[in-house]
Amino acid sequence: MELARLTERVLWVRGPANVGVILLDNSKVALIDSGCDQQFAKKLFELLSDYRFKVSHILNTHAHADHIGGNSFFQEKCGCKIMASTLEAPTIRQPLIQCAVLFSGAPIGDLMNRFIMANPSQVEVVTANEIKLDELRIEILDLPGHSVNQKGFLVDGVAFLADTLFPDNFFSKQRLPFNYDPNSHTQTLERLRKIEANCFIGGHFQPQNSIGSLIASNLSHLNESLDFMRGLLKTPMPQDRVVKAFLDHYGLKKTNWEYYLYRTMVNGYLSSLHKHGEIKYRVLDNLPVWYAA
Ligand SMILES: [Zn+2]
Numbered sequence: 001m002e003l004a005r006l007t008e009r010v011l012w013v014r015g016p017a018n019v020g021v022i023l024l025d026n027s028k029v030a031l032i033d034s035g036c037d038q039q040f041a042k043k044l045f046e047l048l049s050d051y052r053f054k055v056s057h058i059l060n061t062h063a064h065a066d067h068i069g070g071n072s073f074f075q076e077k078c079g080c081k082i083m084a085s086t087l088e089a090p091t092i093r094q095p096l097i098q099c100a101v102l103f104s105g106a107p108i109g110d111l112m113n114r115f116i117m118a119n120p121s122q123v124e125v126v127t128a129n130e131i132k133l134d135e136l137r138i139e140i141l142d143l144p145g146h147s148v149n150q151k152g153f154l155v156d157g158v159a160f161l162a163d164t165l166f167p168d169n170f171f172s173k174q175r176l177p178f179n180y181d182p183n184s185h186t187q188t189l190e191r192l193r194k195i196e197a198n199c200f201i202g203g204h205f206q207p208q209n210s211i212g213s214l215i216a217s218n219l220s221h222l223n224e225s226l227d228f229m230r231g232l233l234k235t236p237m238p239q240d241r242v243v244k245a246f247l248d249h250y251g252l253k254k255t256n257w258e259y260y261l262y263r264t265m266v267n268g269y270l271s272s273l274h275k276h277g278e279i280k281y282r283v284l285d286n287l288p289v290w291y292a293a
Contacts, residue, residue: 001043003051006199006207009136009156013047015040017066017203020153020160021048025134030057031080032153032160033203034070037114041070045077057133060084060123061162062147063091063098064178065114067203071121082123083131085140087149092123102260110257141195145185146178158207159197164188165214167205171221176250177204179265182222183272189219229269233279236291242266 003021005011011021013035020032029048035041048055055078060068063084071092074080084092091097095117099107102116111117130139141152146163153160164185166177179185192215201207205214225246232245243266247254254262270290273279281290 001047003047006158006201007156010158012201012207013044014206015044017064017069018201018206019044019070020158020201021053022133022136022138022155023053024056024136027052027054028056028134029053030059030133030138031055031070031074032059033061033067033162034058034074036066037069038073038119041073044070045074054078055080058082059131059138059153060088060092061143061152061160061203062150063088063095064147064163065095065098065116065118067162068092068095068118068121069114071123072119075121082121083126084123085149085151086125086127088147088151089123089125092118093120095120102264108257111260113257116257116261142191143188145181145183145188147180150188154195154197157198159195159200161192161195161200161202161211163203164192165202165205165211165218167214168217170204171217176252176262176265178261179222179268181268181272182226183275186219186222189215189222225269226273229273230278230292233273233290233292236289239267239270239281239288239290242270242290 001013003011003013009023013019016036017033019035022030024030035044055074058071058080071082099111099117103111130137139154141154143150143152143162143164150162152162170177199207200211228249243263246266247262277293279290280293281288
C-alpha cells in the first residue's frame, strides 16, 4: 500500500476501491471513502500513522460496502466525523437497508455478506454543495445513477468521481459495473464533461488528466444495454425472463446471491425506459410482463 501525491493538498491510496487523502491543518487528514473492509482500513491506518497523519473526517461518496468498509474502524480508532448525502447516510448507519433493497424484502443470509454489508457507522448528512474543512474548500458534485444519491468531491483541482466511470476492462464478459438508475446515470455522465479539474480519479480508475474518452466509452456501454433492453421487449416477456436474457447477453452466470444484485440492476433499466414511456408492464395471471409501448 502506498500514499501517492496528486497535488500539495491531495494524495490517494490505490485499493479495490481507491481512497483519497486530503491534507488539513496540524497533520489532520480527511479521507474520501474509507476502503473496502476493516483489513484494508487497518493497513491504511498504519500507513497514515507512519506519516503522523490523523483522520479527522471521512467523506463518503456512496453507501456501497467497498467504499465505506473502513468507516467503523476509523471512527473507533480516531473518533472521526463521517459525512454523506441525504439518501446514502441511512444505509451507512444501517447497512441492512442495502440487503433489503437488493432482495426486496427481509434479506436471505447469503446477501448479508461483507461485499454488500459493511459495519454500521455514525454519519452526518451534508446537503450543501460545498464544505470547508480548515478553510479548505471542497466542492460536492452530484453524481446519482450508480447509487441513489452518489456524490463526488472537487478539491485543489482534483475531482473524485466515485463510481461514475469504469475502465474498459470492467465491461468485459462476466463483469458489468452496477447501475441503480441508468436514467440518472446517463445525465451524470453528460454532466461530468463540464467538470473543470486538473486531475480526475474514480473509485475504480486511476488518476488521469482528461476523461473525455472514458465518458464516451461508458456512455456507449450504457446505451448498448438500453438498446438491448428495447430490442428484447419488442416481444412481451415476464420480468424474470428479462433478467435472465440480460445476464445471458453479457455472459454472466450468477449462481448465488449475486443474482439479486444483477436483478436490481435490470429492474433499474426497466424503470428507466418505463419513465420515458418506452415500455409498459402488465401483471397477467400473477406474472409481471414487460413489453414495448
Ligand atoms: Zn459503488
